[in-house]
Amino acid sequence: MLKLENLSKSYGKKRILEDISLEIEKGEIVSILGPSGCGKTTLLNLVLGLAKASGGRILFDGEDLTNVPMEKRGFNIVFQDYALFPNLNAYENIVYGLRNYPDRSTEEEVKDLIELLGLGKHLEQRIDELSGGQKQRVALARTLVMKPRLLLLDEPLSALDGLIKESIKERIRMVARQLDLTTLIVTHDPEEALTLSDKVLIINEGRIAQFGTPVEIVNSPANGFIRRFILSQLTVKRDNIFRLFALETGPVNVAPRVHAEAPSLAAS
Numbered sequence: 001m002l003k004l005e006n007l008s009k010s011y012g013k014k015r016i017l018e019d020i021s022l023e024i025e026k027g028e029i030v031s032i033l034g035p036s037g038c039g040k041t042t043l044l045n046l047v048l049g050l051a052k053a054s055g056g057r058i059l060f061d062g063e064d065l066t067n068v069p070m071e072k073r074g075f076n077i078v079f080q081d082y083a084l085f086p087n088l089n090a091y092e093n094i095v096y097g098l099r100n101y102p103d104r105s106t107e108e109e110v111k112d113l114i115e116l117l118g119l120g121k122h123l124e125q126r127i128d129e130l131s132g133g134q135k136q137r138v139a140l141a142r143t144l145v146m147k148p149r150l151l152l153l154d155e156p157l158s159a160l161d162g163l164i165k166e167s168i169k170e171r172i173r174m175v176a177r178q179l180d181l182t183t184l185i186v187t188h189d190p191e192e193a194l195t196l197s198d199k200v201l202i203i204n205e206g207r208i209a210q211f212g213t214p215v216e217i218v219n220s221p222a223n224g225f226i227r228r229f230i231l232s233q234l235t236v237k238r239d240n241i242f243r244l245f246a247l248e249t250g251p252v253n254v255a256p257r258v259h260a261e262a263p264s265l266a267a268s
């Protein structure tokens with residue numbers, strides 16, 4: 001279990017995160033969601049160990065990791081730009097980390113991961129010959145062969161579109177379930193967070209606005225920010241789609257809505 005206790009972070013006098021407390025169970029997928037600049041990446045960096053907390057504690061399975069260096073935490077991240085080695089093919093990228101830690105995964109386990117992520121056909125290809133979705137799966141495989149205790153994903157879907165996005169969402173869910181792997185995902189997209197995760201942590205101006213299951217957030221938004229930031233964006237999307245299908249199939253009764261409270265999407 002990952003436990004954050006009153007975690008805070010400041011840069012100089014600027015308070016970035018304040019009083020972040022929560023518990024994440026083993027195997028849960030949790031999205032960190034919020035508008036641009038609210039502190040999502042900072043929180044991911046604190047958990048990973050790339051940044052040092054100004055206050056509070058980070059515990060994993062009861063062990064205090066707050067001052068443990070990144071390489072000793074046993075966590076691993078897939079960065080937004082994948083950070084793959086362009087001079088190596090897909091397979092060489094996947095097994096790269098095993099050079100120094102050959103006992104981390106057996107050949108059989110590597111094969112299983114390649115199959116789980118549907119990469120069998122692409123192993124010989126160079127990185128620049130792969131699509132965005134294939135690169136994302138290679139980056140996931142490369143991270144997973146190292147058997148992290150916690151998987152961190154920074155905007156894993158933002159560079160992907162349409163069906164590819166749905167397929168990567170499915171793969172992330174399969175990986176988390178099959179490996180019983182606690183997974184933390186940063187995203188700025190409410191639809192992505194609510195459809196991918198077991199729980200969503202919504203941050204506003206460095207504080208927790210709500211932490212709950214997608215159903216809890218949709219049915220019982222904790223405050224006006226959640227209603228404005230999350231629900232109005234989703235309602236606009238839903239109504240647009242309903243209206244589009246109504247044009248094709250006749251009278252589906254969805255009146256155009258005016259969202260007086262809808263925030264500027266540019267903020268997210």
Ligand SMILES: Nc1ncnc2c1ncn2[C@@H]1O[C@H](COP(=O)(O)OP(=O)(O)OP(=O)(O)O)[C@@H](O)[C@H]1O
Nearest residue numbers: 011016034035036037038039040041042043188268
């Ligand atoms: N190294 C740093 N020094 C000073 N301020 C920083 C540093 N890193 C981040 N910040 C500030 O902390 C705040 C939160 O940044 P963070 O990157 O965590 O936001 P975010 O929610 O991930 O935003 P986005 O969705 O735009 O990536 C911002 O105001 C940013 O300017």
